Amino acid sequence: MKADHFEQQKLLALADEDVALTQLAHRKRTLPEVAAVEAAAESERTFAEAVVRAETEVRDLDREQKRLEADVDTVRQRAARDQSRIDSGAATAKEITSLQSELQSLARRQSDLEDQVLELMERRETADAALVAAQEGRASAVADRERAEQLRDDALADVADATARHEATRAEVAGGVSDPLLSLYDRIRTQTGTTGAAVLKARQCQGCRIELNGRELAAVRNADPHEVVRCENCGRILVRTAESGL
Numbered sequence: 354m355k356a357d358h359f360e361q362q363k364l365l366a367l368a369d370e371d372v373a374l375t376q377l378a379h380r381k382r383t384l385p386e387v388a389a390v391e392a393a394a395e396s397e398r399t400f401a402e403a404v405v406r407a408e409t410e411v412r413d414l415d416r417e418q419k420r421l422e423a424d425v426d427t428v429r430q431r432a433a434r435d436q437s438r439i440d441s442g443a444a445t446a447k448e449i450t451s452l453q454s455e456l457q458s459l460a461r462r463q464s465d466l467e468d469q470v471l472e473l474m475e476r477r478e479t480a481d482a483a484l485v486a487a488q489e490g491r492a493s494a495v496a497d498r499e500r501a502e503q504l505r506d507d508a509l510a511d512v513a514d515a516t517a518r519h520e521a522t523r524a525e526v527a528g529g530v531s532d533p534l535l536s537l538y539d540r541i542r543t544q545t546g547t548t549g550a551a552v553l554k555a556r557q558c559q560g561c562r563i564e565l566n567g568r569e570l571a572a573v574r575n576a577d578p579h580e581v582v583r584c585e586n587c588g589r590i591l592v593r594t595a596e597s598g599l
């Protein structure tokens with residue numbers, strides 16, 4: 354293929370834009386700000402789970418405490434009934450003995466239940482503290498995650514701005530390149546994943562950094578300036594300049 358030598362030079366500006374766009378795409382894929390959001394979200398999930406566990410524990414202890422208190426009430430009422438039966442003077446001696454024996458057993462039962470209530474209250478204090486700590490941890494994790502999201506959004510906006518700028522410049526440069534040369538460039542760019550042309554500098558293709566051998570160099574040297582020559586190694590269009598070392 355032949356293309357005006359000066360038009361071929363424009364491919365270098367196109368390649369510069371494509372390098373910049375490739376770097377921006379890579380930067381977008383590997384933004385540390387994105388990983389930071391994921392880490393913050395993970396931490397938030399961990400604290401949220403801790404909150405649920407602590408809430409469940411507090412609820413369970415509440416239920417147990419209510420059950421114990423109901424038991425204490427039942428025992429108290431039973432004791433009061435026994436006592437008032439004794440106090441009424443209507444009970445027989447045998448009945449009074451039996452009631453007194455029951456009152457002793459109820460007193461032991463009540464003391465036992467009260468010990469359990471005390472123990473439960475201690476566990477409840479621990480559970481309350483754990484719940485507060487988990488809630489505080491979660492609140493701080495939420496704030497961290499929101500901050501990380503803001504930083505990620507800022508970074509993504511920067512990448513988007515730069516991408517838009519380079520795309521505009523690329524479109525402008527591409528507008529000055531004829532269709533056949535441009536479509537060849539684009540086809541090669543798809544193959545290399547970055548650029549479709551590279552400068553030949555000091556006998557080295559700057560696309561793949563391989564130095565041309567004697568035969569390749571002679572072929573390029575003897576080619577018409579308007580002939581489109583390509584790197585035999587990477588396939589890129591080799592753009593010749595005064596620094597090509599020909």
Ligand SMILES: [Zn+2]
Nearest residue numbers: 558561584587
């Ligand atoms: Zn090359």
